[in-house]
Amino acid sequence: MNLFRAELLKLRTTSLWWIFAIILVPLWGVALAYNWLAVEVSFSSPEANMENVGFGSLETVVSGLYTCGQFGGVLLVVLLSAILITSEFFHLTATSTFLTTPRRELVVIAKMATAVVIALTVWLFTTLLNLAAAPLVLSTVDKPSYLGETFVWQAIGLNALAFVLWALLGVGAGVLIRSQIGATITLSVLYVVGTQILTIVFTVLSQTVWEPLMGLRVLVPTLASELLITGPMLPDDPPRWVGGLILLGYAAVTAVLGTLITRRRDVS
Amino acid sequence: MSRPDYAEISVEHLTKQYAKVRAVDDLSFTVRSGRVTGFLGPNGAGKTTALRMILGLVTPTAGTATIGGVRYVDLTDPIRHVGAVLEASSAHRGRSARNHLRVICRAAGLPDQRADEVLHMVGLNTVGTRKFKGYSLGMKQRLGIAAAMLGDPRVLILDEPTNGLDPEGIRWMRDLLKALAAEGRTVLVSSHLLGEMQLLADDVVIIAAGRLIRQGPVDEVLGATAGAARVRVRAPEADRLATALRDAHLEVAVSPDGSLQVTGAEPARVGHLAFAAGIELHELTGESADLERAFLELTAGKAGAR
Numbered sequence: 001m002n003l004f005r006a007e008l009l010k011l012r013t014t015s016l017w018w019i020f021a022i023i024l025v026p027l028w029g030v031a032l033a034y035n036w037l038a039v040e041v042s043f044s045s046p047e048a049n050m051e052n053v054g055f056g057s058l059e060t061v062v063s064g065l066y067t068c069g070q071f072g073g074v075l076l077v078v079l080l081s082a083i084l085i086t087s088e089f090f091h092l093t094a095t096s097t098f099l100t101t102p103r104r105e106l107v108v109i110a111k112m113a114t115a116v117v118i119a120l121t122v123w124l125f126t127t128l129l130n131l132a133a134a135p136l137v138l139s140t141v142d143k144p145s146y147l148g149e150t151f152v153w154q155a156i157g158l159n160a161l162a163f164v165l166w167a168l169l170g171v172g173a174g175v176l177i178r179s180q181i182g183a184t185i186t187l188s189v190l191y192v193v194g195t196q197i198l199t200i201v202f203t204v205l206s207q208t209v210w211e212p213l214m215g216l217r218v219l220v221p222t223l224a225s226e227l228l229i230t231g232p233m234l235p236d237d238p239p240r241w242v243g244g245l246i247l248l249g250y251a252a253v254t255a256v257l258g259t260l261i262t263r264r265r266d267v268s
Numbered sequence: 269m270s271r272p273d274y275a276e277i278s279v280e281h282l283t284k285q286y287a288k289v290r291a292v293d294d295l296s297f298t299v300r301s302g303r304v305t306g307f308l309g310p311n312g313a314g315k316t317t318a319l320r321m322i323l324g325l326v327t328p329t330a331g332t333a334t335i336g337g338v339r340y341v342d343l344t345d346p347i348r349h350v351g352a353v354l355e356a357s358s359a360h361r362g363r364s365a366r367n368h369l370r371v372i373c374r375a376a377g378l379p380d381q382r383a384d385e386v387l388h389m390v391g392l393n394t395v396g397t398r399k400f401k402g403y404s405l406g407m408k409q410r411l412g413i414a415a416a417m418l419g420d421p422r423v424l425i426l427d428e429p430t431n432g433l434d435p436e437g438i439r440w441m442r443d444l445l446k447a448l449a450a451e452g453r454t455v456l457v458s459s460h461l462l463g464e465m466q467l468l469a470d471d472v473v474i475i476a477a478g479r480l481i482r483q484g485p486v487d488e489v490l491g492a493t494a495g496a497a498r499v500r501v502r503a504p505e506a507d508r509l510a511t512a513l514r515d516a517h518l519e520v521a522v523s524p525d526g527s528l529q530v531t532g533a534e535p536a537r538v539g540h541l542a543f544a545a546g547i548e549l550h551e552l553t554g555e556s557a558d559l560e561r562a563f564l565e566l567t568a569g570k571a572g573a574r
Contacts, residue, residue, distance in 0.1 A: 006375035013367035014360055092358040095325060096368075096415065099352055100375045102324045102341040267325040268317070 003101060003110035007084070011114060016083065020076050027072025028126055035065045036137050043141040060230050062146050063155035065134045067229055069126035070159055074166045074225070075191050077122050079184055081115035081170025085258075086180040094267050108259045112171050119167035123160045130156075155229055158240070162225040165247040169221065172254020175262050195222040218243055221250050274336040275301040275422040275454040277322060281331035284317050284478075291317040293478035294331070299456045299471070301422070304449045306469030306486075307458035310567055314478035315458045316354075319427050323352050335423055347376050351416030353426040358412070359400040365411050366396035372418055386414040391440075405432030413444070423454040430464060442468050462563050476567040499538045502527040502551035512545040513538065527551065 011017055042061045085108075088094040101107050135145035146152050170187065177183040202217035218227050218238060227243030277299035284292040292314040299305045309315050320326040322333040324340035332339065335350055343349050359368040369383035387396045390410040395403075403411065409429055416424060424445070430438050445468060449455045459465050465472065465486075472489055474481040482489055500523075503509045510520045510528055518538075519531040530538055535554040542549050 002377045003375050006371050009367070009371050009374050010360075010363075013364070013371070014362045016362075087360065091360040092355060093360055095354050095358050096372060097375070098325060099323060099354075100347050100372050102343070102346055264327065266320075266327060268320055 003106055004113050007110045007114040008117070011084070011118070016080070016087075020080055024069070024073060024076055024122065024125070027076070028069035028129060031068040031071060032130075032133055032137070035061075035068055036140075038064060039137055039141055039143075043143060059151050062134075062138070062149075062152060063230055065137060066127075066130050066152050067155050067159040068130045068133070070162065070229065073122045073126050074163060075188065077115070077119045077163055078166045078170035078173070078187055078191065080118055081111075081167045082174035082177075082183045082187055083180065084111045084115060085171060085174030086178060086183045089178050090180040098267055104262045105259050108171070108175065108255075108262050112168055112255065115167035115171050116164050119163040120160065123163040127156055127159070158229045158244070161244060162228055162247065165244070165251045166221075166225065168251035168255050169247070172251065172256075172258040175258030176254060191222060195220060199223065219246060221247060224250075275452075276337075277333070277335050277423065277425075277454060277456060278337070279318070279322065279331070279333045282318060282321055282328055282333055283330040284314070284321060284326060285329040291478055292321065292328075295475065295478065295480055296331075297473045297480055297483045299454055299473070301454040302449060302452045303470040304445055304455045304457060304468055305471040305473060306465040307456055307473050307475075308460065308462065308465060308563060309458075309475040309481075311460065313475050313567075315475065316427055317478075318475070319352075319354070319425055319456075319458060323350070323354075323425065325354075345376060345419070347372070347421065348378075348419035349421050350423045350425065351419060351421040352424075353409070353412040353416045353429050355412075355427065359408075361401040362399055364397050364399055365392060365403065365407075365414075368400060368411070369415060369418060372415060376419060378418060382418050386417045389417060390414045406434060406437045409433055409437070409441075413441075421453070424448060424456070426455070426457040428459055429457060430459060430461060438464060474563060474566055481566045498555040499530040499533060499535050500527055500551065500553045500555060501530060501538055501542070501549060503542065503547055503549050505547055508545070509542060509547045509549075512541055512547065516541050 038061050042058075088097055097107055098104055131147075135147070138145055173187055174183050177186055198220045199217060202220075218224050224243040224246040227237065228240055228247060229243075231240050232238070279298070280296050282292055282295045283290070295314070295318060307315055307319070317326060318333075321328045322335070322340065335343070340346055340350065359365070363371075366383055366387060369386065370380050372378075373380050373382050384393065384396070387393045390413050392407060392410055392414060395407065400408075400411075409432060413426075413429065416426070426445075429445075430441055433441060442464070445455050445457060449470070457465075457468070469486055471483070471485050473483045474489070501509065506522070506526055506528060510522065513520050513528070513530055513533075516533075516537075518533050518541075521529040521531075523529055535552050539549065539552055542552075
């Protein structure tokens with residue numbers, strides 16, 4: 001508990017957190033605009049053929065609206081989580097930290113707890129904004145808020161789960177890639193560009209080599225979290241919980257591997 | 269069985285093998301409480317690696333290092349037992365010194381007010397809220413000491429703490445470390461500033477190429493290595509003087525500047541011999557044994573062996 005309090009103080013006493021907070025707001029704004037557009041397109045066409053599942057369904061569109069800021073928010077959370085670890089080496093504070101707490105796995109666990117707090121804070125912040133903004137957006141197309149529907153609250157809840165799992169993955173990645181610049185660039189590129197590129201790769205592979213390979217695309221962490229929150233997009237896609245399980249797997253593997261490496265590695 | 273020294277640092281057969289270099293090689297020594305022990309060696313001798321192994325930051329390939337019989341990583345609340353100053357620039361650039369110390373307090377379960385107390389102790393109380401990036405090297409060293417003193421430890425381990433300090437800062441550090449040792453604490457301080465160590469240390473541990481060269485009280489190490497006293501003497505008739513001294517079975521070497529280095533005699537004896545021979549002297553200086561010369565003699569050739 002002392003370590004957790006120390007980690008929170010570390011976070012509070014540098015300017016990084018509010019820089020990230022300032023970036024978060026416009027990212028959320030962009031996400032809201034994008035989802036607003038999706039609402040307009042999906043609901044305003046007179047022949048709107050709202051299917052129950054899949055891309056463009058009512059459930060997907062409304063869920064998207066209530067989980068605005070997930071794409072950018074998770075990116076910031078995963079970067080901040082990684083930086084919790086890498087900054088210790090970047091600023092040479094690892095020496096002081098591990099002298100105070102020679103049982104290094106406790107430090108990693110405290111950092112994971114801190115990352116989870118960051119994740120839930122960002123989730124709560126974006127969710128409150130969404131609960132205020134989404135009904136307004138829906139009212140522009142004469143739709144109800146859908147806040148009585150289970151699927152909305154399910155999406156919001158799963159969104160929280162995705163945030164937490166990504167935070168753990170970020171801490172693990174920070175241990176595995178100890179360089180601050182290396183970790184942030186790798187994570188950003190994989191997260192932002194990697195998803196698109198890997199989707200293309202899987203599409204090409206499924207068309208040229210073996211069609212079921214397309215189903216494997218959910219192994220990509222970003223697509224796994226998409227599956228977790230918005231549900232299956234294609235008829236052959238596995239159910240939501242598979243996405244959650246894949247994400248949990250990544251988080252567990254990086255966290256365990258990262259902790260073991262931190263325990264053994266020389267600090268010099 | 270005698271009661272063990274609860275603040276004694278004991279290093280036994282400590283070895284660290286890196287891919288190509290054996291940084292520390294079967295190193296054994298002990299550091300006693302109530303004394304300042306200088307840890308000396310040329311650059312790259314393995315001092316920092318040895319200190320980091322004592323502190324559990326680097327895992328030894330073989331051997332053990334204990335503090336009061338316990339490995340550092342097995343100490344409960346280690347910073348209440350051991351304070352360490354390893355490198356000056358080890359705080360987040362964007363964090364204030366005070367917050368840096370408070371983070372350590374939180375992690376160790378110490379009250380926040382300890383941060384202010386140690387800042388006061390090292391004379392940084394007026395600049396505690398300034399960010400670390402605005403600190404000079406000397407201030408960073410003081411902050412390092414402050415961090416080490418947070419837990420009021422009985423053992424202090426410092427790696428080159430006088431680096432970057434001005435003469436006043438060096439004097440401050442010397443007085444502080446001596447005072448801490450006088451309170452009964454164990455103080456192990458590495459340095460290659462030998463003149464400084466001669467003023468500061470009670471004991472020395474000298475290593476080169478990762479191996480122990482010598483350990484003991486400063487006086488003993490000096491006495492054992494410096495051998496006979498040396499005298500520097502200058503005379504207009506240097507050749508005659510050299511002959512007269514050699515006739516008296518003294519070892520004489522001629523320096524490039526024309527002065528003579530005489531080994532094996534006190535200044536009085538050299539002066540007497542010159543007087544007896546009727547030789548005019550322009551300078552007669554007794555050179556006391558110094559740690560630097562002893563150190564260079566002891567480590568000569570060892571540093572190049574790696």
